[in-house]
Amino acid sequence: MTVKRGLRAIVCAAAFVASANTQAEVLPDCTIDFETTCPDMAPECGASFSGGGTCAFIGQGNCYSSGLRSYSVTPAAPLTITLSGELTGLDVFFADQLGTGQGDMRFFDAEVGGNEVGSTLISNGPCQAMVMPALQAASLVAPVRRVEVTATAGTLWIDDFHINGGPSPFAVPAVSEWGLVIMGALVLVAGTLVFRRRMCLGAEACA
Numbered sequence: 001m002t003v004k005r006g007l008r009a010i011v012c013a014a015a016f017v018a019s020a021n022t023q024a025e026v027l028p029d030c031t032i033d034f035e036t037t038c039p040d041m042a043p044e045c046g047a048s049f050s051g052g053g054t055c056a057f058i059g060q061g062n063c064y065s066s067g068l069r070s071y072s073v074t075p076a077a078p079l080t081i082t083l084s085g086e087l088t089g090l091d092v093f094f095a096d097q098l099g100t101g102q103g104d105m106r107f108f109d110a111e112v113g114g115n116e117v118g119s120t121l122i123s124n125g126p127c128q129a130m131v132m133p134a135l136q137a138a139s140l141v142a143p144v145r146r147v148e149v150t151a152t153a154g155t156l157w158i159d160d161f162h163i164n165g166g167p168s169p170f171a172v173p174a175v176s177e178w179g180l181v182i183m184g185a186l187v188l189v190a191g192t193l194v195f196r197r198r199m200c201l202g203a204e205a206c207a
């Protein structure tokens with residue numbers, strides 16, 4: 001019975017170590033500028049764009065963040081952005097393009113159906129003002145795996161979709177390889193001590 005308990009303790013400890021070493025996949029710092037490649041053709045920076053417009057030259061007003069190509073969203077073409085890893089931070093140009101656009105950008109986690117995990121970004125602008133619309137930063141409360149962009153009117157401008165520019169606020173603590181070795185050794189020592197103590201109590205002969 002004692003040996004079984006000792007083995008059970010070691011197995012539980014190993015499972016704990018393994019779970020502690022599981023690190024969520026966080027997408028690397030990466031910016032989609034829509035200039036030479038487009039994430040509606042193939043994933044870029046771990047993001048795949050579907051259902052929206054496309055990467056195109058707009059040349060409107062003061063929307064010229066990186067080159068003159070950007071991504072557009074209209075009421076007829078809401079955009080879904082699917083992420084292959086965790087989005088933990090985002091800054092992006094998200095504005096009305098022609099003076100009549102309105103819309104929002106919403107963030108969801110990896111659960112089935114998706115729970116909304118952050119404040120909705122509202123399009124600013126317009127691009128036709130005298131200055132370029134301000135960069136917007138998402139306020140997230142958990143890692144994001146899907147983004148929904150909807151225009152309720154006009155045309156929306158998206159550029160410089162900057163993924164994970166800072167340290168992750170949701171990082172899961174992980175154990176290094178040396179940490180695993182040390183923890184494994186500790187588990188062995190602890191198991192040996194417990195086992196020896198139980199044996200001694202049974203025999204009443206240990207010094």
Ligand SMILES: [Ca+2]
Binds near residue numbers: 033159
């Ligand atoms: Ca651009």
